[in-house]
Amino acid sequence: MKVVIVGGGAGGMSTASNIRRLDKDAEITVITRDENVAYSPCAIPYVLSGKISSFDDIIMKTPEDYKEVNIDVLIKSEVTAVDSSKKTVTYENADGEKTIDYDKLVLATGGNPFVPPMEGVDLEGVFQIRNIEDGRKVQQWAKTSKSAVVTGAGLIGIEIVFALKELGLNVTLSEMMPQIVPRSLDSDMADILTGYLKMENIHVMLGEPITKLEGEDGKVKKAYFGDGSCIDADMVILATGVRPELELAKMAGCDIGRWAILVNEKMETSVEDVYALGDCVESQDLILQANTISHLGTTAVRESKTLARTITGKKSNFNPVLNAMVSKVGKLEFGAVGLTSSFAQQNNIKPIVEKVEALTRARYYPNAKPMDIKIICDCNGRIIGCQIIAEERVAERIDTMTLAITQGLSCFELSNVEFAYAPPVSMVTDPLVLAVEEVSKKFN
Missing domain, CATH: 3.50.50.60 (FAD/NAD(P)-binding domain)
Structure with missing residues (x-):
């Protein structure tokens, strides 16, 4: 059995490892555009703050480690085409273009950071944090910065702004909604957290999205808000969420729901022998019994166990989520x-x-x-x-x-x-x- 997995994040790598535990003979290939695999993106803010000493410490395994258990990991490789009728995947890397065939295809493509449509997002010093390399760039830029703005007050945004504050920067947290962490907290509970951030000398701006970034010599210097105010910003972090990456799923002919790829409780898509998990799929909410999005690493890892059992012919169903x-x-x-x-x-x-x-x-x-x-x-x-x-x-x-x-x-x-x-x-x-x-x- 030839299994091709697209994506080297928590979902993709956990699926590869779980399949190997259940099937010692399967040919497993993981294709990822990133240089690092099997690391914890959730730990990036804590490396920036110095709580974890190095980005190397949050890398659990290397491609060479997977090679030892007969899992082939192709890094810095971009999948450009999927043909589900011929069961082939085409990818490009430094060695050129290559097409390989599969018996089972797993789409663990994750999500792309959402970039707000505003002037100045292409200036130097404006960052999104998707992987370790992004974290390294932020860490380096912060060394010569005095002020920073983080826009988006979800979990990552709050953790990043506190990390930059720990580095001694004058920091501002901006959120277009009237409260922070709107997906998980009610406003009265969010107010407790907001009060703590302010006590820690973090400036919090609620209900005022950034409308424009202004630079000097190609580097960001100021951020403007909807109320007309302006603050200094030597660096800006866009923590405005992610959007599921669906291009390959559409290419394969998978059904797409309101937000992401539709899968059943076995992690099967609408296309035979094509499976999906992680940030690029919709899950079922346990309480509402309706589809939702669960952008949590814990969800992806649980899904990987169900998917691996499905691919290897064993029984398993993925339960609805509560987004704990x-x-x-x-x-x-x-x-x-x-x-x-x-x-x-x-x-x-x-x-x-x-x-x-x-x-x-x-x-x-x-x-x-x-x-x-x-x-x-x-x-x-x-x-x-x-x-x-x-x-x-x-x-x-x-x-x-x-x-x-x-x-x-x-x-x-x-x-x-x-x-x-x-x-x-x-x-x-x-x-x-x-x-x-x-x-x-x-x-x-």
Whole structure:
């Protein structure tokens, strides 16, 4: 069996490794335009901030490592054509153009950074961060910069702006929406995070997109906003999201949904022997039972396991997603899973909401930290969302709520679940229990 995988990110490389574990004889070829494979893009901001000492540290494997398990990785190679009727893939690299055949084709093409349509985006000092090489360029440019603007206040944008602040730059975070992290947090929870960023001397501009960049000698120097204001900017980071890369999927004849490639629960596309995963596919939302986009590395890795089992003839289905996320900026951790109350309302769900303040440890134990928890339920008391902000112990509680939502638990049921306790790690009544007890009071 000849398997060709297009894309060397988390989805592509995990698929290759999982197929090899299940099939020792398959011929596996990975084609990627990048120089590095098997690295963590999520770690790039932490290399920039100095928390991780080198970009080399976030590269888990090299093409030579994969060669040892008989996986051929072609780097700096661009796929230019896919012919699903002939089952061939054509690619170009320094050695010229070559066409290879396949029995199974995996599209792990990911997404391309979205570039806002504004004047000045082609100036030197304007960056997108898609891979390690982009990170190296930002790191080098920051050494001679005094001020920076990051536009786009999603996870990457917030992590990047804090990293540049740690490097001593005067930084501004710009977001066209009226709040930061709009996909994962409601405005009241986002306000807590915004307040922390401001306390850390990060200038936050909400509801004001950048309209123009102005340069001097070809290098960016100023950023202009919709309200007419202007600030200095020796460098600008465009963290405005990604758009699924669909050109090859369309070339292969795959059905495309509202945003990305349509796949079933086995990661099969509409074209026989063509599969897809990662940022370029649509997933099903567990709560809404409708298609969505999940731009998370955890999703891609889970999809790779299902896809590998499908290709090797074993049974496996990919479950719907909840887009559980967690991040850390400075001392503050924040996480979310499921629907925000605002997104629930947009989908004709009347949310029943409660927000509580608790502590991460027993109140008498040293260094107990405040914890803000927001619980969202539907009108029947079923938990459909949770958001948490604290200086510690956020991830494990988001994981707990992910399991609770996946199992369809109500706030009443979770309030009776047994939780472990010790003063150094929790309150005697866990903060999650306090939150669901409070929201339960809103029901008869």
